[in-house]
Amino acid sequence: MTGTLNTSYPDPNMSTGLMLWRVTNSWQREIRATLAPFGLTHVQFVLLAALTAMDSETPVTQRDLAEQAVTDPMMTSQVLRALEEKDLVERHPHPTDRRARTLAVTPAGVALANRANAAVEQADHAYFFALGRKRQDFTDCLATLSAAADISGKNGSTSHRTESA
Amino acid sequence: MTGTLNTSYPDPNMSTGLMLWRVTNSWQREIRATLAPFGLTHVQFVLLAALTAMDSETPVTQRDLAEQAVTDPMMTSQVLRALEEKDLVERHPHPTDRRARTLAVTPAGVALANRANAAVEQADHAYFFALGRKRQDFTDCLATLSAAADISGKNGSTSHRTESA
C-alpha cells in the first residue's frame, strides 16, 4: 500500500496551495496573538485601520469600506457593529441615501488603530523575516496573484457584469 | 485629513500579511468551487487525501492524521465524522489503545480522493499560473515560512515542551 493517492507532487505536503493555506493560518495565529492585548480581532483591526486610513471628507459607506478593505459586506456589517459597541467607530445616517450609513472613526478608534497597527507591522516583519532578501519577491508574487484574482484592494476591479455571460 | 493612520507602507494595501490573507481567501474560493461538484469541502478533501496517501499497515489514529495534515485535532474529529457519514472513511477501535480510533479509507473514499485531487491540482496550477516561472520561488518561500513556523506537515516539529519555559 502506502500511497493509493495518485499525485503529481513528490510530496503532497509541498504543494503550493496547501502550504499557502497553512502559512496563512499560522500567520493569522501570530496576528491574533499580537492583537489580543488590544482587544481586537484581525478583521476588526483590518476594518478599523482601513477606515482610519481612508477617513476623508466624502462620506464612506459600509459598502465603500468593504470594497476598499476587500472584505465581505455581510461580515463588514456585523464587525462594524462590534466596533461601534466598543466606541471605536460611529455609524451615522447617510445625508443623501437613507439606506446607507456613513462611517466615522472616533478619536479612541484612531488612537487604537495606530497603536495596533504598529504592533501588527512589527509582527509582520518578524513573521516574514525568515524570507530574508527574498521577502520583496514574495510580496511581489502576492501582488501578482492579487491582481490576477482581482482583489487588489482598490480599483482594478468592479466593472461588474464581466462574467458568466 | 486623508490619513490619520501612521503606517510604514506607502500603500497599506500592499503589506505582505494583508495580501497573504487576501490571496489565501481568494484561493480558498477557487478550491471550494472546484470541490463543490465532488460534495467535499476543502478540509474534508485535505483530510481524505492525506489519509489516503498515508494509509499504511500501521494503524493511523485521528491524532496521527491531524499531525500529518497539520490540522486542528478538534476540527479533524468532527470532519472525520462527516467523512464517515458519507462512507468515505471508517473509524475502527484501536487494537491496543481503547481511547483511540484507527482510520481507514473506503474504496469509495480512495476513488473520490483521487478524482478530487486531480481537480484540485489542476485548479492549483491554474491559480498560480499567473506567477509564471516565479512560481517555484514562491513555493520555496512558503516552504521557508512553513519551516520557520514549524508547520511543515511532517517531522521537523514536535519535541514538545520547548516553549514558554
Next chain:
DNA sequence: AACATATCATAAGCGCGCATACTATTTAGC
C-alpha cells in the same frame, strides 16, 4: 407618474479554525 431593476444593509445559517474544558484511558513515577 408608474413600474422594473439595482443597491445598501442586515437576518439566518453553515463550516472552518481555534480556545477551553471534560471523560476515558494510558503511561510514568514512586
Next chain:
DNA sequence: GCTAAATAGTATGCGCGCTTATGATATGTT
C-alpha cells in the same frame, strides 16, 4: 500496585468567510 501526569477523543462556544434571502430605498425606463 497505586497514584500522578499525559494523552485520544469529544462537547461547547466564539468569530470569520461565505451563501441565500429579505426589506427599504434609490435609480432607470417608459
